[in-house]
Amino acid sequence: MSAESPLPLTLEEHRELGQEIRAASARLRELCTMMVGAYGSENRAAHTFVKLTEAMNSLRQELQTQAVRDLPGDPVDGIYL
DSSP: OOOOOOOOOOHHHHHHHHHHHHHHHHHHHHHHHHHHHHHOTTSHHHHHHHHHHHHHHHHHHHHHHHHHHHSTTSOOTTSOO
């Protein structure tokens, strides 16, 4: 079996993914705010929502870094952030 090099996403694919990720992140923040407001930050479910929101922010940072690596010289600032 030969090892194939992965093909990076195109600029358009990064833009589309960025749009989806930003929308999902915004909705996740809304739900997190609702849960923490309803149950308090000490509630396990609310706390998990907070952790999930933090993980989504980390994912967005990682995807932004990946876009910069995949597309040197292309306008990628803010695609995921």
